Amino acid sequence: MLSSSSRRILITGANGFVGRYVIESLVAAGYGIDNIVCLVHNASQNDDAPGLSVTGDISNREQVFGLIESIRPAAVIHLAAVALPAEARRDTQTAWRTNVDGTIALADALLRHAPSARLVFAGSAEVYGQSFNTCPLPIQEDAPLRPMTTYGASKAAAEIAIMQKARQGLNAICFRAFNHTGPGQPADYVIPSFARQVASIEADQTDPVLKVGNLDAYRDFLDVRDVANAYVRAIAEDVDTGPEPVFNISSGTSRRIGEILDALIARSKVDIRTEIDPGRLRPSEVERAAGDNKRAATRLDWEPAVPFDDTLQAVLEFWRERV
Missing domain, CATH: 3.40.50.720 (NAD(P)-binding Rossmann-like Domain)
Incomplete structure (x- = not known):
């Protein structure tokens, strides 16, 4: 070394x-x-x-x-x-x-x-x-x-x-x-984006609606x-x-983005529903x-x-x- x-x-x-x-x-x-x-x-x-x-x-x-x-x-x-x-x-x-x-x-x-x-x-x-x-x-x-x-x-x-x-x-x-x-990754990336929204909803800072984009891509995390x-x-x-x-x-x-979202929501202290945000919905040229x-x-x-x-x-x- x-x-x-x-x-x-x-x-x-x-x-x-x-x-x-x-x-x-x-x-x-x-x-x-x-x-x-x-x-x-x-x-x-x-x-x-x-x-x-x-x-x-x-x-x-x-x-x-x-x-x-x-x-x-x-x-x-x-x-x-x-x-x-x-x-x-x-x-x-x-x-x-x-x-x-x-x-x-x-x-x-x-x-x-x-x-x-x-x-x-x-x-x-x-x-x-x-x-x-x-x-x-x-x-x-x-x-x-x-x-x-x-x-x-x-x-x-x-x-x-x-x-x-x-x-x-x-x-x-x-x-x-x-x-x-x-911890510390900017919320421009998918997992911290989800986590920040969950935390904001738990803190009653936003409505209990989590904005999402394409959930069907599979990625290696x-x-x-x-x-x-x-x-x-x-x-x-x-x-x-x-x-x-x-x-x-x-x-x-490979992990489906939607499954990662489900895992974060399952950890939430409050009920959360998801909603497609057209601004986040970008087609993926790579499915898996x-x-x-x-x-x-x-x-x-x-x-x-x-x-x-x-x-x-x-x-x-x-x-x-x-x-």
């Missing part, structure tokens, strides 16, 4: 939803908080970042090169991205500049100034896109990349760039994380803590990534998604550990405390 006091771990996008869990996982694994460097986008976020915090724009090559040269990290967990698909769709230029150009800048800086550092890239299962409709499920890592969204396309492009640079000597691992949730643990596991020195260092991070199980996680289990000794029921309860309690 890269746990000696002289080794620094850089986390880009450290103040995002997943970042706080990665920091917790690093500390739990024995990494010193003073050796964790957090790259945040806005100076106002510095006060909230543990360890050493620096402000910078991941898509600014000069800033990225200067940062890597100054800290020379032992490993980088690259989380910084325009991660909300709807936001990426609205501002494609920023999404591509951040998700692709920023990743390339980071890879190039590591090759020049910290060539032995391991880069952990937080990619997405959205890179599979149309392949979910044509390949056997749960999908394996050798399935074609056929993204259908701006976010998925930008993540696929970044991953391809990393794999090309790996052939030039970049020490990289790419993850394709499936849907993950937990897991706990954010399991995802964070996978990223931290990937910087261990004993990890053998094999010839193709690309890994699904998934539960391997699930990822095969055997490669991660075999090579990284990783598998999901948090029961999904515990995840749902934790998300609901998070929103109950805040409404």
Whole structure:
């Protein structure tokens, strides 16, 4: 494990939803908080970042090169991205500049100034896109990349760039994380959206009507803590990534969105009825998604550990405390 006091771990996008869990996982694994460097986008976020915090724009090559040269990290967990698909769709230029150009800048800086550092890239299962409709499920890592969204396309492009640079000597691992949730995830995502509405109804802040969109899609969900643990596991020195260092991070199980909603409503302290909101009703081009996680289990000794029921309860309690 890269746990000696002289080794620094850089986390880009450290103040995002997943970042706080990665920091917790690093500390739990024995990494010193003073050796964790957090790259945040806005100076106002510095006060909230543990360890050493620096402000910078991941898509600014000069800033990225200067940062890597100054800290020379032992490993980088690259989380910084325009991660909300709807936001990426609205501002494609920023999404591509951040998700692709920023990743390339980071890879190039590591090759020049910290060539032995391991880069952990937080990619997405959205890179599979149309392949979910044509390949056997749960999908394996050798399935074609056929993204259908701006976010998925930008993540696929970044991953391809990393794999090309790996052939030039970049020490990289790419993850394709499936849907993950937990306390602190913004309510723009489906499970916290449901949970926040349940909590608001319980607090008598809104009518006992929960607004929903498409409930018939099936998705592969897991706990954010399991995802964070996978990223931290990937910087261990004993990890053998094999010839193709690309890994699904998934539960391997498809869950119907409507069943997840039913499970949250069942936990409610009041009676709740649901109502279709036309503004939330978007047709799904992918009916079912699930990822095969055997490669991660075999090579990284990783598998999901948090029961999904515990995840749902934790998300609901998070929103109950805040409404």
